[in-house]
Amino acid sequence: MTRVPTDIFISGGGVAGLTAAAAFGSAGFSVICADPSAPVTSAEAEGADLRTTAFLQPSIPVLEAASLWAKLQPFAARLQVMRIIDAGGEIAEPRVIKDFDAADLSDAPFGWNLPNWLLRREMLARLTELPNVSFLPGIATTALLTRESEALVTLSDGRKITAKLVIAADGRQSTVREALGIPVKTNRYGQKALAFAVTHPVPHNNVSTEIHRSGGPFTLVPLPDRDGRPCSAVVWMETGPEVQRLAALPTAEFEAAINARSCQILGPLTLGSRRTIWPIISQIAARMAGERTALIAEAAHVVPPIGAQGLNMSLADLAALLDLAQADPANLGNAKMLDAYHKRRHIEVQTRVAGIDALNRASMIEPQFLRDLRAGALNAFYSVAPVRKSLMKAGLGLR
Structure with missing residues (x-):
């Protein structure tokens, strides 16, 4: 089967994954984003995510760069x-x-x-405006093989994608993170x-x-x-x-x-x-990156819903990754870029996960x-x- 090349493959089409697709697509990178479930974009539909997300001040520039904030602000x-x-x-x-x-x-x-269901609706609308972004609903990531020059992703429909950078935005049970062998530390609260x-x-x-x-x-x-x-x-x-x-x-x-x-x-x-x-739960990955791969959002860290920290930590991941990619696009996804990403984010993430853990226990x-x-x-x-x-x-x- 023919391998489809792209700059960036994103595993996971939740709010973080869709934001990443819009942000990197708006920056001119070619992007393929896949999610095993079709996003639910109506509050009344079965399976709708009725939770809400609070975007804190530092997250707004990320949304603006992705041309998402103008779509979202009227509903906020x-x-x-x-x-x-x-x-x-x-x-x-x-x-x-x-x-x-x-x-x-x-x-x-x-x-x-x-509301989270509305975020998905407006983010999908933005992706349709970007010819360099392809979204594949109902398609799961089944395998990942990385080497120094590129990553090879196998999808549930048999397609194979070659990418310079894979972004794992596929949740707390991340298939991509497990394929890389990156362990996590998990706290359960009952x-x-x-x-x-x-x-x-x-x-x-x-x-x-x-x-x-x-x-x-x-x-x-x-x-x-x-x-x-x-x-x-x-x-x-x-x-x-x-x-x-x-x-x-x-x-x-x-x-x-x-x-x-x-x-x-x-x-x-x-x-x-x-x-x-x-x-x-609270959970943190031992590393934020592997070969040709970056972990963001719940693939990297999970916190209880206190103080609107969860998705805003995820958008801070995205902002750091996007900054590094735009600073040196010729070396997108190489070891130097991903090591810099890990160093920029992991200590802050550890501190924030520990702080939210303490607040929840209190x-x-x-x-x-x-x-x-x-x-x-x-x-x-x-x-x-x-x-x-x-x-x-x-x-x-x-x-």
């Missing part, structure tokens, strides 16, 4: 304030409320929030997350709220209004058995549960979508005296302005 909800509520007292009610306001850093919000949308009578005023009690955070993230009512995305992290129990509740009982857990800070919540369940704690210590720490950190600003900059990935 601004995230002006990150509110942390500790409700870990004897009674499930707010006892510490602290607001981290983006206005303390700049005129821009922390970021913008969009948690799962429920993701769904709600409407509520009190406007969110562009405030993203994390409510901490035990089991994990209950996070409300602003979405654009729905049918004239304020709307938010919710990620509720709890122990696996508890999530399964909650997911099976009738709607009225589930709404009673989310209203108790949310402390009704936005008034009574009304379920606005079906409920989906996602496993929670959010899970059950004993009352530890919950009291958590509330005291939140008060202490917030009260010192330089520390508060440093925490905000760290969350955005700014120096």
